[in-house]
Amino acid sequence: MTKENTFLEDIDLGLSSEKKFISSHFFYDKIGDELFQKIMELPEYYLTNCELEIFRDQSESIISSFDIIKDQEFELIELGAGDGKKTQYLLDNLLKNGYNFKYIPVDISQNSLDVISDRLVNLFPYLTLEAKQGEYFTVLDELFSSEKPKVILFIGSNLGNLNDEVAHDFLNKLATHLKPNEKLLLGLDLIKSREIVLPAYNDAQGVTREFNMNLLKRINEDLGANFILENFKHQPEYTEEGFAKSYLVSKIKQEVYVKDLDKTFEFDENEKIHTEISRKYNDEILNDLLKNSSLEISDKFLDSKNYFADYILTK
Ligand code: AVI
16 A cells, blocks of 8 residues: 555545544654744744753663663664754763663654764764664564664653554553563653643744644645635644644635545534644553553653653563
8 A cells, every 4th residue: 555545545534534633644744844843943832842851951860760781782762763852962971971772763754864863973973873764663573673672762742642542552562572671761741731731732933833734735735635725724722631632623614625536525614623632641641551561650750840751661
C-alpha cells in the first residue's frame, strides 16, 4: 500500500464518519514540519522550554537514574528525534563524564535525521551516532536484536498525541523489548489550568492555526479537494481532566468535493473535524497506562514551574 493510498483512505474514513476526524500524523509534511519548529519557539508553547530546562539543569541526576555503570557500553535510542536541542544537554553530560555509549536517533523523516546528525556531530566530534530511519516499531525490532544495554528516550510529550488506549498499547509493546532494569525516559506535559494550556494551542501569531489549517491545504493539493480555507476556523478546546483537543470548524453549511475520491462531503454550520489530541498527564494517569506493562515509575524530574515531567520508567 502506498503512502498516498493511506492518506486517501484515511481522509475518506475520517470525513465520512459521523463525527469527522483527520489523524494528526498528517500534520507533518514539509510545511507542517517547519510550522511545528516555529510552534516550539512561540512564547505560549511552554512545553519546549520547560523540558529544555529539565535537561539543562538536571542532566546529571537524569543520567544517575539510568543506573548505568561508567565502563559499560550502552545504546541511547531516541524515538522521534526532532531537532536534538534538548537531548544535546544529556549527550554533553554523558560525554564529559566519560560514558561509553552510542546515540541512535530514530525518525520517519530522513531529512530530520540528516539535520540532527550534522548538528550533533559538529557539536560533539567524539559522539558515536548512528541514525536509523523508519517507523518506531519496525526499527525497534531491528535495534533490539543487539545485546547491548539500552536506554530509550521518548520526550516532548509525543505520547500525548495518542489516545489512552493506543498509548497503553505503545508502552506495553515498548516494554516487551526492554530487559529487566532497562529504562525508558518519557517526557510528558502535566495537567494544569486552561489559562496556560489553551494559549499554547492558540497562539497570538496564529502559527498553530496555520499548522491545523495546513491539513486542508494538503488535502486540496494532494487529493484534489476544493476546501475553501476561509470557510473553516481553528478551534482548540481543553477539559481540566487533561484533554487538549484541536478542531477545524465549518463556519457555514457547505459541500467539499474530493476529486481523487470522486466524493462530496457535507458540512453543517459549526460542524467540527477533530484533528488532534494533546493529552496532559499526572502520576495516576501514567500509572493507569502502565498497568500490566511491567514498567514502573522509578524517578521523576520536574521543571521549576511544575508544568512538565520527565519520568524514568524501569522494567
Ligand atoms: C508533537 N506534539 C507533542 C505537539 C503537541 O503539543 O501536541 C504537536 C502540536 N500541536 C499543536 N501544537 C503543537
